[in-house]
Amino acid sequence: MARIALKVDVDTLRGTREGVPALLSMLSAVQADATFLFSLGPDHTGWALRRVFRPGFLKKVSRTSVVANYGLRTLMNGVLLPGPDIGRKAAAEMRAAAAAGHECGIHTWDHVYWQDNVRGRDAAWTRRQMQQAFDRYTEIFGAPPPTHGAAGWQMNDEAFRQIDAWGMAYASDGRGTGPYIPTVDGQPCRHVQMPTTLPTLDELIGVDDLTEENVHAHVLQLTEGSRDHVFTLHTEIEGGKLAPVFRRLLAGWRAQGHELVSMGTFYRAIDVGTLPQMPVMWGEIAGRSGELILQP
Template identity: 85%
Template sequence: MARIALKVDVDTLRGTREGVPKLLSMLEAAQAQATFLFSLGPDHTGWALRRVFRPGFLKKVSRTSVVSNYGLRTLMYGVLLPGPDIGRKGAAQMRAARAAGHECGIHTWDHVYWQDNVRERDAAWTRRQMQQAFARYTEVFGEAPATHGAAGWQMNEDAFRQIDDWGMAYASDGRGTAPYIPTIGGVPCRHVQMPTTLPTLDELIGTDGLAEDNVHTALLKLTEGPRDHVFTLHTELEGGKLAPVFERLLAGWRAQGHELVSMAAWYRGLERSGLPQLPVTWGEIPGRSGELIIQPPVR
């Protein structure tokens, strides 16, 4: 039986308070497990408006309803309204995800700040951001996190080293086709990267005739057959306006015979001997603006 690991990125306070409970209900109904990765510090979603001059950003925004997905108030955080502390205000919903039996981990401290800066920042900045998230996670859950999934699939070499220093066995910080061991300067890391293998809904909607009523069919075509996958969803999307799409995906994956699991379960069933060792690499993918961490081809 093929497996699909459901990786849930939680970016905002609204996504934490409203999207998490909605997704928990859908996952319970589908008897599916997932990994929830939380943004644990301030919500500065409004800062993302500065990306307007980034190549491809306006094209992506024009395909998706940003205001209806995120809410006008969220888009004002950090601009006209102070950024609320997600880890303080959304702790109950975070703990509810774990209480429902789902794996939980770190997404980031400050989502937009990390996504827009980490590539060019030094080790001190990187580790300070990550340690703030680690400390808040431990405060909320009373234990250390087991895994990490980078905001916007943005990392630097020091961030990969920090994952090793935390002793995490696996993480999902980029995009790719299959698990691998990242290398830095030719030296392999000690953890396994399990990249997101499927396109996200916001990357597909508005392209090639795909809309909210039929985008699930395109994704289901990609999951035909026995291959394992990692699918990234967002509480602000699949836990909001795109909830009906996600319900159709869950039903379709069940009909295809897939087991819907957390990253932890996916890792436990992984044959880790012989995984390729591949350098940390940046590149572009269809439907998303800017570069992000991608899996290079095996030579």
Template identity: 70%
Template sequence: MGRIALKIDVDTLRGTREGVPNLARMLDRAHARATFLFSLGPDHTGWALRRVFRPGFLKKVSRTSVVEHYGIKTLMYGVLLPGPDIGRRAASQMRAIRDAGFECGIHTWDHVLWHDNVRERDQEWTVEQMTSSYRRYAEVFGAPPPTHGAAGWQMNEYAFQQIDTWGMRYASDGRGDGPYRPCVNGEPLRHVQLPTTLPTFDEVLGVDGIDESTIAGKLLELTTDDGDHVFTLHAELEGQKLAPAFERLLAGWRAQGHQLVAMSDYHAALDLSKVPNADIAWGEVPGRSGELIIQPPAL
């Protein structure tokens, strides 16, 4: 069978402190590798409440029990409580994941700020945000980050170019069907994008009666062939309340014969001469509100 690259987005302080160690234990039991992508600056999760007026946001919130998964305190960060500095407060938990043998990389500096603004921002703002995350990563880990996975699959052309400037060989910043080199102004960049290919738990829960007891089966229906996939999970969801469902999914993938790998493993197995080029594009994904980076037809 194929490879399933496990990409873990860590959005919050609580997710870093609680969800990340839980996931590491589950992955270890399943003999699975994975890539943890950390938010490295302030936790302003409460700012996300401003999205309440966006089409589809309330519907998603009602399906995924945001308060249950994130907790009242986290939802107050940036609103009634100051946003804690995740990279300062949870550096030891981040290093513990690296020391346990898992790949680590950058998710973002300020998750909500990036998610809600990057599409319309200029090069100066974009590079400043990315540089803050890069410097903090190097401070925490004592080494440069190997990869990047954008918050909310939100990017702009300057962000894609910055990944090349850093010399990263691969990143996972959007949704799609398979590896490609993104193009800016018609010119392909050097790094390879490894887009998320499978729906996430929060996009599927509550749709057509799918609940925590059946969601693993739904995902397993999509991985019965021998193709490669990238699955994005969240420390705040699969690392906490949805942990039993994720463990069932891991066991199911093992039973199907898939290799459970990190992003670096997936990239290392590619024939880079066959990776196509594709323009940067925006589009909608079922179960998620708003537009995000998607993979258009190859050039």
């Protein structure tokens, strides 16, 4: 039986307060497990508007309803409104995910700040951002985080080293085809990377006649057979406007016979000794603007 690891990125205060409870209900209805990765510091979503000059950004925005997915108030955070502290204001919703039996981990401290800056920042900046998230997670959950999934699939060498320093056995920080051991400066890391293997819904809708009505069928075609996958969803999207699409996906995956699992469950099924070692690299993904971490 093939596994689909459900990796839930939680980017904003609205996504934590509204999207997390919605997704918990949907997952419970089909007895599915998932990994919730939380943004734990300030919500500066409005800063993302500076990406307007990035190649492909306007094209992507034109295909997806940004205001409908994120809400006008969220898009003002950090611009016309101060960025609210997600970990302070929505700790109860975070703990609810753990109480429902789902794995929880770190997404980031400040989502937009990390996504737009980490590639060019030094070791001290990187460690400071990551440790803030680690400390806040531990404060909220009373235990250290078991895993990490980078905001926007953006990392640097020191970020991979920090995952090792924390003693995490696995993470999902990039895109690719299957689990591997990342290497940094020619040296293998001590953790397993389990990259997102499937396209996200917002990358697909509006391309090749795919719509909210039929995009689930396209994704289900990609998951036919016995291969394992990692699917990334967002509380702001699948826990909001695209909730009907995600319900159809969950039902379809169950009909295909897949196990719907957390990243931790997926990791424990991997024969780590057989995994290839691969260098960290950057590249583009269809339907998404800018470069991100890719498996070679």
